[in-house]
Structures are given as structure tokens and as C-alpha cells.
Amino acid sequence: MELPGGVVVWAITHHETLQQLLNDPRVGKNAQLWNTFREGRLPEGWPLLNFVTVPGMTTADGEDHKRLRGLVTQAFTPRRIAALQPRIEQLTSDLLDDVAQLEGDFDLREHFAYPLPMQVIGELLGLALAQQDELHELSDTMVSSSATPAAAIAAQQGLFALLASVVAEKRARPGDDLTTDLIAAREETDRLSEQELVGTLLLMLVAGHETTLNLITNAVRALLAHPEQLRLVLDGKVSWATVVEETLRYDSPVGQFPLRYAIEDIEVGNVLIRRGEALIASYAAAGRDSGHHPEADRFDLTRAPAKHLSLGHGPHFCLGAGLARLEAETALRELFGRFPGLSLAPGEAPEPIGSFISNGVRELRVQR
Numbered sequence: 573m574e575l576p577g578g579v580v581v582w583a584i585t586h587h588e589t590l591q592q593l594l595n596d597p598r599v600g601k602n603a604q605l606w607n608t609f610r611e612g613r614l615p616e617g618w619p620l621l622n623f624v625t626v627p628g629m630t631t632a633d634g635e636d637h638k639r640l641r642g643l644v645t646q647a648f649t650p651r652r653i654a655a656l657q658p659r660i661e662q663l664t665s666d667l668l669d670d671v672a673q674l675e676g677d678f679d680l681r682e683h684f685a686y687p688l689p690m691q692v693i694g695e696l697l698g699l700a701l702a703q704q705d706e707l708h709e710l711s712d713t714m715v716s717s718s719a720t721p722a723a724a725i726a727a728q729q730g731l732f733a734l735l736a737s738v739v740a741e742k743r744a745r746p747g748d749d750l751t752t753d754l755i756a757a758r759e760e761t762d763r764l765s766e767q768e769l770v771g772t773l774l775l776m777l778v779a780g781h782e783t784t785l786n787l788i789t790n791a792v793r794a795l796l797a798h799p800e801q802l803r804l805v806l807d808g809k810v811s812w813a814t815v816v817e818e819t820l821r822y823d824s825p826v827g828q829f830p831l832r833y834a835i836e837d838i839e840v841g842n843v844l845i846r847r848g849e850a851l852i853a854s855y856a857a858a859g860r861d862s863g864h865h866p867e868a869d870r871f872d873l874t875r876a877p878a879k880h881l882s883l884g885h886g887p888h889f890c891l892g893a894g895l896a897r898l899e900a901e902t903a904l905r906e907l908f909g910r911f912p913g914l915s916l917a918p919g920e921a922p923e924p925i926g927s928f929i930s931n932g933v934r935e936l937r938v939q940r
């Protein structure tokens with residue numbers, strides 16, 4: 573497929589092939605493995621450049637990857653995640669109190685699906701509420717396919733600058749949060765460079781809210797478009813966990829994830845991916861692979877548990893999977909518990925957000 577700027581990569585759209593390549597040691601994530609990058613053939617101001625070179629675990633392999641991932645793993649153990657449940661329930665309940673005050677139809681994405689994961693990751697990282705909206709705007713622009721290259725680069729620079737100022741604040745006044753822990757890891761053991769520290773914060777922030785925001789929005793949209801499926805859940809015949817898994821398969825919040833590179837020639841079926849060529853993990857397409865999921869285009873909560881790849885697979889499997897599932901299940905259960913008669917507001921079908929990475933809609937207008 574062609575990415576902006578005429579950059580050509582392999583799109584891996586079939587479930588089995590994607591699963592195999594995500595766990596193949598002949599595939600790496602360090603941009604130095606990519607001929608086009610190493611030979612300086614990327615167009616000037618290429619909008620995805622920062623995404624594929626940001627220093628952190630998503631662009632690292634082997635020992636480097638283990639070191640960077642290891643620094644944040646302890647914040648995401650099942651026990652730590654379970655301990656967050658009461659706080660997530662409280663934030664959800666407070667947001668639904670605000671939603672109950674809104675008149676007429678309203679945008680569920682803006683008033684519910686966005687603030688919940690942003691507040692959760694914001695608290696984990698120790699960000700002030702006032703910083704969260706600005707960070708969200710910048711991260712939206714960074715992953716948007718409609719932003720000009722100059723705007724995408726400016727957004728990334730803005731994000732780096734803002735996060736660098738957060739690091740400076742936490743150095744002066746440490747808190748009980750992941751940012752403070754990462755600073756300590758950098759200063760006590762020198763296991764993390766300053767750039768990697770800011771890169772890791774950026775990753776946690778973007779991965780921690782853009783994705784879950786789209787998962788909640790996509791799930792509500794699918795349920796409201798399939799009232800007979802929603803009925804099954806409200807009647808207790810299907811769990812909220814099943815809704816989350818089927819939504820991940822049916823409408824993957826990460827549409828595709830750039831990029832990986834062939835470390836050597838790799839034969840896939842009758843296709844040869846040559847050493848130094850790039851591939852993109854097409855998660856949304858794999859979820860609709862009818863060779864793997866029968867009647868893949870049907871949102872069906874009664875299908876055998878969907879084995880999807882939408883949280884990744886192999887060494888880069890989503891670190892926040894447990895948190896994302898907990899947030900989405902809580903959000904959906906509480907939302908429909910409070911407003912069981914929720915429906916889509918009449919009007920045009922919502923527009924896609926327009927991003928090479930995130931898959932969702934710009935707005936989801938609903939009525940109580």
C-alpha cells in the first residue's frame with residue numbers, strides 16, 4: 573500500500589499471516605533496518621517520520637526493547653490494574669453525572685469516551701487536568717492523516733516540549749506516579765536516556781487514551797446500530813467483556829500500526845518480502861478476515877470467542893491490554909446501566925477520524 577508521500581509498504585491484512593509476522597524474529601522495529609530510511613529516501617517532512625523513529629519500546633528490538641518495556645511493566649501488573657478499579661468507577665460515575673445534565677443530543681465521544689481514559693492515564697502519569705486537553709489536541713494532530721506535514725511535526729514538537737516541562741516539574745516536586753518512577757530509573761540506574769524518558773511518556777500518553785477512546789466509541793456505536801445485540805447484554809445473556817472483545821475484532825481501535833522491517837528476505841505464501849522493506853500491521857483488516865472469522869462483517873456477540881489480534885501479538889503485545897479492557901468494560905456497563913434507552917441521534921452516518929493509525933469516528937451523537 574502507499575502511505576503519504578508515495579512511500580510504499582507491505583500491508584499485512586490476513587489474520588494468520590499477521591499473527592506469524594508479529595512473532596517472527598526476522599522482523600524488527602528499529603527504523604535503521606529500513607532501506608528507504610537509511611538511504612535518506614523519505615520525502616522532506618514525511619508526516620509519519622516521528623512516529624516510526626520516536627525513541628521508546630515501539631521502535632526497539634531485542635535487549636533494548638526488553639529494557640524499555642521492563643521499566644513500565646511494573647505499573648501494569650494485573651494486581652496494579654485491579655487496584656485501579658474503584659478509581660475508574662468513580663471517574664466514570666462523575667462523568668455520567670455530567671452527561672445527565674446535558675440537554676438534547678450530545679457527542680458521546682467528547683463527553684464520555686475521551687475524558688475517561690485521558691483522566692485515568694493522566695493520573696497514572698501524574699499530569700494536571702489543565703495539561704490533559706492540550707496534550708490530547710496535540711496527539712490528535714500527530715496521528716491525523718488530514719494534518720499537513722508541518723502541522724504534524726509542530727504537534728510532535730509541542731508534545732515533546734510539554735512533556736519535557738512535566739519532567740522538569742516532577743524532578744522539582746516528585747509525586748506518586750509513573751513519571752516520577754521513570755525519572756528515578758533514569759537518575760538512579762541510568763537505564764534510560766532523557767530522550768527515551770520523554771519518548772516513553774509520549775507513548776504511554778498516546779497509547780493510553782487514543783485507543784481506549786476509540787474502543788468505547790466503537791462499542792457504543794456497534795451496540796446502538798444492532799439493538800438486538802444490545803438486548804442480549806442488557807438481559808444478562810452476554811457479558812460486557814464479550815462486547816469488548818467483539819468490538820476489538822469488528823472495529824479495531826488501532827486500524828493499522830506503522831512500521832516493521834524485514835531483517836532478511838521472508839517468503840509469505842507466494843510473496844517475497846525483501847530485506848530492508850517495510851510492513852504495516854493492518855489490525856482492522858485482519859479483524860474482518862473472512863478466512864479466519866466466519867461472517868466477519870457481522871457484529872455478533874454470540875460467536876465463539878473472537879481470537880483477534882487487535883491488541884497486538886508477540887513481543888510488542890499491548891502493555892495496557894488489561895487496563896484498556898477494565899476501562900472499556902466499566903465504561904459500557906455504567907453507561908448502559910444509567911441510560912438503558914440510549915440511541916443514535918438521527919442524522920448522517922458519523923465521519924471517520926482520518927488517521928493512519930487510529931480507527932474511529934470524529935463524533936458520535938446520541939440521545940438519552
Ligand code: HEM
Pocket residue numbers: 629630631641693775776779780781783784787824825826829853855881882883884885887888889890891892893895896
Ligand atoms: C483499546 C485500547 C488499546 C488498543 C486497541 C491497543 C492496541 C495496541 C496494539 C495493537 C499494540 C501493538 C502495536 C504494534 O507493535 O503493532 C499496542 C502496543 C502498546 N500499547 Fe496498547 N492498546 C490499547 C490500550 C493501551 C493502553 C491503555 C496503554 C497504556 C496505558 C497501552 C500501551 C501500549 C504500549 C506501551 C504498547 C507498546 C508495547 C511494545 O512496543 O512493547 N495500550 N497496543
